[in-house]
Amino acid sequence: VLVVEEEQTKKIKAITLRQAWCNTPCTKGSYVHVIGTFTAGGQCTVDDEHNMVILHPDHLISATTVGDSFSCMRKAVLQDRVKATSDANESAMIGTILHEIFQEALKTNRWDHEWLLDLIQRTIPRKFETILEIGITVEHVIDRLVSKLPHIQAWAKIFIKAYPGSDAVVRDRNGKTAHMSVNKLLEVEEHVWSPMYGLKGNIDASVQVLMRDESGERTLTVPLELKTGKAVNVSHQAQTALYTLLMSDRYDIDVTYGVLYYLESADTSRVPAIRREIRQMIIQRNELACYVRERLQLPPMTSDSHQCNRCYAQETCFLYHRLSEDGTGETLGMPAKQKFEELVRNLKVPHQQFFQKWDLLLTREESQMKRFHRELWTMLSEEREKLGRCFANVVVDPGSFKELPEGQKINRFQYNLIKHHAPLGFSFAESQIAVGEPIVISDEKGHFALANGYVISVRKRSITVAVDRRLHNARTREPGFDPETRQAFAGLMDVTTGMVASSGHAGCDDEPILYRLDKDEFSNGMALVRNNLLQLMNDNDFRSIALRALIVDGRAPTFKPSPSGYSIQSQSQSMVMNSDQEAAVDKVFSAQDYALVLGMPGTGKTTTIAHIIRSLVARGKSVLLTSYTHTAVDNILLKIRNDGIGILRLGAAAKIHPEVHEFATVAAHPSNTLEELERSWKDPPVVATTCLTINHPIFRRRLFDYCIVDEASQITLPVCLGPIRMAKRFVLVGDHYQLPPLVQNKEAQEGGLDVSLFKLLSESQPGAVVSLEHQYRMCADIMLLSNTLIYDGRLKCGNDSVANRSLKAPRLDALQRHHSSQIQRGRSSNPFLTPLGPPVVCASHESPNCWLTHTISPSNKVVFLDTDALSPASQETLSGGSRIVNQLECTLTYQVVESLLTAGIAASEIGVITFYRSQLAQLRQRLRHRAPALELHTADKFQGRDKEVVVVSCVRSNEACNVGDLLRDWRRVNVAVTRARSKLVVVGSARTLRRSGEPTLKGLVDICEQRGWVRELQPGEVEGHVFDGSSLEDWMSTSTQTQRSSATAVAETSAAQRRKVASPKKAIARNSPKTKKPTGPLRPRDANAVGKQPATTGSPAKKKRAVLGESGGNGSGTGGGRWKVPEKRARVGQKVLLSNKPVLRDIVNEVLDEEL
CATH class of the missing domain: 3.40.50.300 (P-loop containing nucleotide triphosphate hydrolases)
Structure with a gap:
């Protein structure tokens, strides 16, 4: 019995696993997704005939990998862990090209010999790299492809029809027959992610068929899987059956069959979605997910020496056996033992320790990265957008679609995306999604990974992407749709109407679709990185x-x-x-x-x-x-x-x-x-x-x-x-x-x-x-900081010109526009300081006490604006309940930047740096009218760049002198103070930095004080100048609203979560079961109809997830096993998903600044 808690409602429920399910490798703290119904008392039984449990649904396992795992679980796990794949070979390449030819022919419904020959000629150049790697000729490849064309043409002649002919017969494995015709193509190479089943896959072709059997005549939507090899494998049946689940999730219907076509033998079979077979595949998927997700020991090595000797992952398997499992060749038969001993003969204990250390570190990092990856379905797009990793509610800009025939598969289709309703001040340029970033596009109804690709350009109002698939409305139901007898959707090619993909249907639909564009979080890069580590131990590697x-x-x-x-x-x-x-x-x-x-x-x-x-x-x-x-x-x-x-x-x-x-x-x-x-x-x-x-x-x-x-x-x-x-x-x-x-x-x-x-x-x-050691960026005063604090005096100015560099401010007299003998309180530059008394009016920029002129003056190359005397207004606050900001420093930074611009400094020569993304968001809002020329970034993003003037907002100011982890890292401080060429302005609390206990921060303040670079701001001084009223009043209004709303942010977020939750729901482990009133079924479902689900028009959030609590009982059924669950408690909830995240440092690519 699994005791689980639903995350959103905190209700405790019980899941009884029986029969084949009782050995599901569950551990405390694991997420599970229940496909089935609960009783009013919160009970659910999962057995051979009813319901399913998906273990670790956040970890999507490829349907192909699940199919392959039946022959060797270890190979399947290694394939995920290190991407252990075979080198390019002729058969695999020929198969890939045949798939592409078949798919292109389907899209255009062209099967004549001349057109297919021309298609081969157009396809071959895209495979030159693989052909060259294999070492064969183009002529040989063409000959092999041409020899397969009659097979494709014969199949199309029989099955590509509006209605099935007498020869269009498909058979089940049990001998049942049906007549079938393929009359519509919905999509080719459809990429489906399904957190409902914890599966993903690329379906060769999603098609509409007319099926005529003992049940009558029906129009069905099914996956069509093409196999180009001679061998018939049970894994092919498993893969096709799992695709029925994926299509059920994608199209929100009950997909009851898959179609499997073997090109070489011309055999076309119908693969029914039989529960007992699907059940075994899901159980296999759960076991595989446990190995992959929890990173336990690898599955045991196979005893089949013939299979072992032919395995492409043999070297990887042997190296893990030696390095991770401390194995020897004695566990292997001949000749595998000889290969093993030859491969590992030079590996010593230090090498083993080195590998185990770094492999463990990569595994820990990978677990963190998976959290970001699964945010796609566990976090609302609006919430992820706030973190800078998503754009919510975007639509295709009408008329922007372009097909790039010469483009690679990953960037063949180009779209401009815009906000459906852009909020005030929104800009696509202000996020972690920059030019060149990998992205994944889903719709806001819960259909994930509709397309993958890269960002081409970013503007304030739009973002341009190049993706691998068309964003057409393949899931639009046609008139007369029936979920059982007429599963009719809009498609790319329709035999009955003559419509084909080339007719332009691939563009935008009349009805705009709301999409979400997510940053693809390093989806499979860690496997490549782990392979680097493994190859260091491989003596066969140069x-x-x-x-x-x-x-x-x-x-x-x-x-x-x-x-x-x-x-x-x-x-x-x-x-x-x-x-x-x-x-x-x-x-x-x-x-x-x-x-x-x-x-x-x-x-x-x-x-x-x-x-x-x-x-x-x-x-x-x-x-x-x-x-x-x-x-x-x-x-x-x-x-x-x-x-x-x-x-x-x-x-x-x-x-x-x-x-x-x-x-x-x-x-x-x-x-x-x-x-x-x-x-x-x-x-x-x-x-x-x-x-x-x-x-x-x-x-x-x-x-x-x-x-x-x-x-x-x-x-x-x-x-x-x-x-x-x-x-x-x-x-x-x-x-x-x-x-x-x-x-x-x-x-x-x-x-x-x-x-x-x-x-x-x-x-x-x-x-x-x-x-x-000779630097050509910083003037001598700015260089002094890092040279003293970090580099022990080794830095030198490259020449006298660099050492004496000073700011060129051609319009210093223009600073007078920010001075007046009469300051209206309503136009005060800082609404947060009004309790401190009237402003200290500064009537002239030539006043010796004017802190603004002092800061902008070219002669003052380093200025530390100390805010301590302005407390409590100078202290940091929490925005939205948990994000640290400093409103006074925002105001000061705004005034300094505006004054620099007034003095004639170009916005492109000014940089603003802070250490917190929350502060960065405030600053960008405050200075939004200066974008995109003015660059504002975190210190991490600014590494490797420089500006004539840099303003640094330190943010932290509190009585405890706590500076947090970000400021505590002296390397980050080093980056911040070495970006400026002629002037560096640091805004912060000297007291907090000095007493923080961090030598670098104390040293920074001490140097500034010794050199006379500290300007202590006094109460009323910040209000003593005049700035642009319109932008300032806009900001004051926004800031005031932010302050009023921050106190209730957590409560409102909770209410919003109750109204609209991400899909699927999660739950959290409790230490002991409690009896509570049920909240009703999470997703009513027919337990006997695999893949069947009611059509929905809203969010797909009605899915059930839980985290395992304590387990007890004998599991019932035939197993009679008892569970001993490790004492480990997982707390995953709103705080984990929406806050307390490490600030990401984006060093991938910079946003291209373009005209709006």
């Missing part, structure tokens, strides 16, 4: 033994004697290197293993990398250039694009800077021939990509002399392992005195996941480090 010695065993790197004094000027380069850059180039040339370049703020890391690349290429060396972000990679390419160097830029065209598209020959300019593609792979000495793109087939054909990793101090060690495996030597460039890699899980961070490979090697092998 350089693995040498890299283990350097990274795990701590062997010191070796260097050649001083190089020959190579000068870049000898190669007719116009750029001159300083002594630091020359030393960096020399260090790289002399390195036999690796070199580390420590680039302090403003020292020109990007320029130095450009020098290194030029020097290496001039000596005939090949270079792999990588970084974590596309922006960083492209910034370096922009430095060398006019140098005549051959460059290949890998990656999706939507993510690449327009000015370096000329190098993206593969993505932006597809090759016309196989030979052309091969030249583009082999010839360029420089290949540039991100760290997470190292699974490209080019890396199985090329070995590089050097790998250069920019932003290396911001990249976790396992991520960094990927690219450095591809070269003989590697160069890491970074600064571990600035922000470390972003780690979201606290346990993973405390365990050391935020220790980059750059930091690890810098501290263990200081002899490998060369430092860039």
